[in-house]
Amino acid sequence: MKDLTVRQQEVLGYLQLHMREHGTWPSFREIEQHFGFRSTNAVMGHIRALERKGYISRIPGQARTYRINLDLNDDSPPREALDVLEIPVYGHIAAGYPDGVETSGEIGRLQIDVESAGIRRSRRSFGLKVRGESMVDAGIFDGDTVIVEQSAPKDGDIVAALIDGETTLKRFVNKPGEPPYLKAENRRYPTLHPVAELVVQGVARAVVRHL
Amino acid sequence: MKDLTVRQQEVLGYLQLHMREHGTWPSFREIEQHFGFRSTNAVMGHIRALERKGYISRIPGQARTYRINLDLNDDSPPREALDVLEIPVYGHIAAGYPDGVETSGEIGRLQIDVESAGIRRSRRSFGLKVRGESMVDAGIFDGDTVIVEQSAPKDGDIVAALIDGETTLKRFVNKPGEPPYLKAENRRYPTLHPVAELVVQGVARAVVRHL
DNA sequence: TTTCATACTAAGCAAATGTTTAGGTGTTTT
């Protein structure tokens, strides 16, 4: 990706800031105000530049529809010393997470080194306080904290998925030839077969249980 | 918070789904289309209901400016600096806990904040890589790392105990009137009733599993 | 110098979007 000018970085930063603070993207006029511009066309120029350089995407004509493209081209995980990561823990996750590090709804924080947790610093991760017994056969109990990394799920992964506005933990099954579905690891719970809208929020990488 | 109707839950779910998939909130007309409404006022009704019941907030007149209110009725989350502890991990522990900074036998290190691990800095703690299946019914599996704190065991605690030169994980049972013994949490394993020399090395406080 | 990119002001248009008013049909509660 091409480099950004100082001003363009400021604008990009403001986009993210606004998302963090308000959970919504700013309109052109809000950006204009924030920077003290006297014309929305000043905004237009920067937005176009950011788009052209690949840092954001938008849907032309629609209001407040930004999208930040984070490049995940990095490949080599540099095996350093123990790298401790601070992870927000949620009781349940609603909307707004990926682009806004929304602290409301956070019920705690957890620090663990990346190696024990099996996560990468480059990926965004969060903790999830497990509720319910649907994963007991996989050794995940009510009250456990699961560390979830935002990445694409593979068959057999335990994933945090969004169903009916609640995030639940299930095993992701993706056999060739059939659509993916979610399976609970408890005989008493049903397999959520072809789910209408399956939104995987992340893949569980580690479990921390406080005995 | 008041309960939502089925339809209202669907709308709330769609708000979150759209946020997840597109990173933006849907407009009224997008909601209308998704549910097959023929009037944006159908959307208006649901949005108003969700707002009235406290599930979302918005900025009137502005486009795509939702905000989901997670109920944070619980007390204040004290955002303090977490105290991170570095813990040596052993594959097996023979003679007691090594004094000094003996790193031989150590197979790794783990860092975690004291709160998540449920340990005190004042006490000596170490990690133990679990081998065997003797504690599966307690949700501790082969390969898990257990964080053990050196302290006196209470009845029902899971302890690291020294038996035959090997440290194993068992549940400590100490009923009044009879001598304490160790019990495996797996039907296929025997209860180690009156053990000749019962040396408890520490009490398990947390489990960390790398999925 | 000329050209190009950045960085803006200014004014206005048109589409996107939220909002209102006026109904209609059920179901549940009083």
Add this chain to the structure above:
DNA sequence: AAAACACCTAAACATTTGCTTAGTATGAAA
């Protein structure tokens, strides 16, 4: 039975908001 509420259609209406065109200025690159 009446009132209250959930749920929806229909048609405007008004604001928000993206977008365009026109023009000024500066500094770097060709």
